[in-house]
Amino acid sequence: MLSSSPVRPVEPPPLPEPRGPLSAAVIGALRRGPEILPPVDGTDPYGADLQLALYCLYEMHYRGFAGVAEDLEWDPALLTVRTAAERLFLDALRAEVEPSADVDAELEALLVEPVDGTGVSHHLRRDGETWQVREYVAHRSLYHLKEADPQAWVIARLDGPAKAALVTVEHDEYGAGDPDRMHALLFADMMRALDLDDSYGAYLDAAPAETLAEVNLMSLCGLRRSLRGALVGQFAAVELTSSPGSERLVRAMRRLELPDAAVEFYAEHVEADAVHEQLVRRGVIAPLLAAEPALAADVVFGIRASGFLADRFGDHVLRCWSEGRSSLRHPLPRESPVRAGRVSRPDG
């Protein structure tokens, strides 16, 4: 299907500001070319310095950065740093997450709906404010502007029915042949409707470590074949919990009378992810484990590690909001007056 929208030129985002010695060294090496990089040991695995360094190294596999030589994606010195940083991050997650190989029990636990939930989407539905919805969307833009891309890495590592079903879900994420229905594009539409900057990477400097860590887990598991089980677990966790979470965001936005163009992204996900949940469980996980039973523990690891990082993100955001301050490193500029009128009134 052909798009009716004009094609946007692809422009890589600028490099972010460093947040410590490791990220400064990585960003410096990206800007100036290979140089001697500092040891990674002793860096906080969940801290902003390590998470930003990892994020930048992963970004070389997606869109790169303005002014950075594209082939640095495969620079041995940078890959050495990446591997060391990944080991710290992965070791911390493995130590944090209780191991289990009972995938069915894990999925069952995700398939119940808490009536008294306390996560970010529960807060937004009950008494979120427009500035909080805008912040939430800015955080999420780091993933959703490349939605489904980290999971696409795993396709070549799967076989048979698991591969076919995963591709079916990914195909839907990419608009099922209609570029105007690509989820990343719907997300960008929502950003503009909320008077946010929808250019790729616009909120990287504003994103705290908690936001970066969630996306880094996806890239880590996507790029490493040995973590294909964990990638499928992470994917399942998102698809299984997304539908009710998206419904809460739709209700939050309707209550705040935000424009339809903003609501559409989450409205689409309520319906799409009700299907994806079924496809991931029946079409991907069941045949994957039938073909490779040894991956069960990693599937559970992927589910639990992504849940752990999601909780850290949610705790950070809700703690900031309860103290009346921004959950971003740089508060968003207020909506421009012209746009504010559109944002505060229902569309049409």
Added chain:
Amino acid sequence: MTDRVARVVVTDEGPLLVSGPVDIVLPDGRRVRSERPVSALCTCKRSRRQPFCDTSHRRKVRGEGDHAQQ
């Protein structure tokens, strides 16, 4: 798909999974088209997005934490 017969999977806990783009005729005669490769049709009647599943069939629990990733 190797044949042109639509496949319908009847799940034990929730929706019917219908393959291919489908035209759905509602009780009031309204027609809804879904272009998705697979559509999940509500059977529990609790969905707020009829005729599609919105996962409202899920068991509700109190005080078991919050697994939502959103």
